[in-house]
Amino acid sequence: MQSLALHPMLPRQSSEEQSRHAFLVDFKNMLSRDLSGRLQGVYETEALPEFRKRFNRDPETRQDVAKVMREQPFYQIWSALNRVQQELYVDSTADCVERQLPGLIDKYKDLKKNAKHGTLELSPELKIPRYISAVDIHCIPGGYFLELAEDDVYAGARYDIGSFIFGRGERGPLNDARGQTGVDFLKKNYPDLKPKRILDLGCASGMNTLPYVAAYPGAEVYGIDVSAPCLRYAHARAEALDIPCHFSQQSAEHTTFEDGSFDIVVSHILFHETSRKAVGTILRECHRLLKPGGVMLHLDVPRRLTATTPYDQFVADWDTMNNNEPFWGTFLFDIDIRKLALEAGFAESQLKETLANVPGGKMNYWALAATKAGA
């Protein structure tokens, strides 16, 4: 497992916290990797025959599988343990950040005051969409918006360290595997792009925004998000790493940028935390923001393409009912995103929906890419 690069804004883990987090990561591994074979065994030997007996056919959807799997005692305890793991891991990373919060806020203020390259623009009056505020997404109490003190960076700092731990250390020392994947995908598929302006939608703590700065020297890179504490952290983190980037508090559905402002618009695991309506609106906004010949690229969880059987889709859908991810299952398996992209103005011949490999790693992400016509 890789270690995080210890930039000045990163909360430090005490030796006890390191041990606690290491256990919770291995606990997650045991549930999702080691015990997955047993879960499937229960499906094949108990739940599937029960479904056939009851309905006289094979399951066709994840909802079919749910009818018989949710009754299985093994599934029930497996699911309960997964929820327990999630809450313990969130609480432990929250403790780690909270005890260091006064110092982190001081560093944020200092880095903001002495900002060398980047900017931060907050809009306290911005209306926060229901899809991101109605419940605490992935069971993080306070969600992306908790502010415990003035100029708070808590939610952003916790997201950075929490996402690294949840990623089992496989997201690289700067926790930016998704941004690196986006860069790699664009360089391979659109080698002639010479972008002057790049926008990252729903950038949160900015980890995945910054790789675009190094990848396209001379380009101005912008990150927007609806969470003020995440953006404060993102700004301070970028300054601490000496990477120029402009962050502002805006919704990806309706930004304040002018038509045709960007050569590249990207997002990383944004869609599954929005809504069916918002995905369409965001795609239309991407079309509006791109210059002719510009490219949009959206990365999200790979299971949209890799979970193809009703059973795999049922297991993948665990987060919808157990991890406060209300749009998860619908995004992964129910929406026709190509249709939404076409309705937003992109041409069928320009659309790519595929898997993008993490450079140098085994993981991949779902990718939707398209060029805006008219160059």
Add this chain to the structure above:
Amino acid sequence: MNAVPPKKRAQSRPRIPKGYRPNNLGDPHVERVLSITMAVATEVSVLHDKIDTMARLSESQSKFSIADIEAYEPTAEVKAEREKWRKDYLQRLLRIMWEDIPDAPEARGTSYSGVVREVSGE
């Protein structure tokens, strides 16, 4: 430092997520007990690492401080040993998840009462 004092922060930070709380096990008390159990299990793992640190420090020096324990950086070899311990520990902890335990009442050994009668008879 004008940030909120620790006591107030500890009181104000929500610790339970807003949203749906699933009831996988059918009884909210059982879910609570499971959460307590795994929290204890986590702390046992934390203590294991701390004891391991102290044991290793004691091999190289006769006296060591709390600061020495905190500053101790496990080598790659020590990290691998601890990871192996955690995996074995998780296997023991979640042993019940790896065993085939019948759930239906008729499969749980109701005939056992027959065995009791049988061996108790004259």
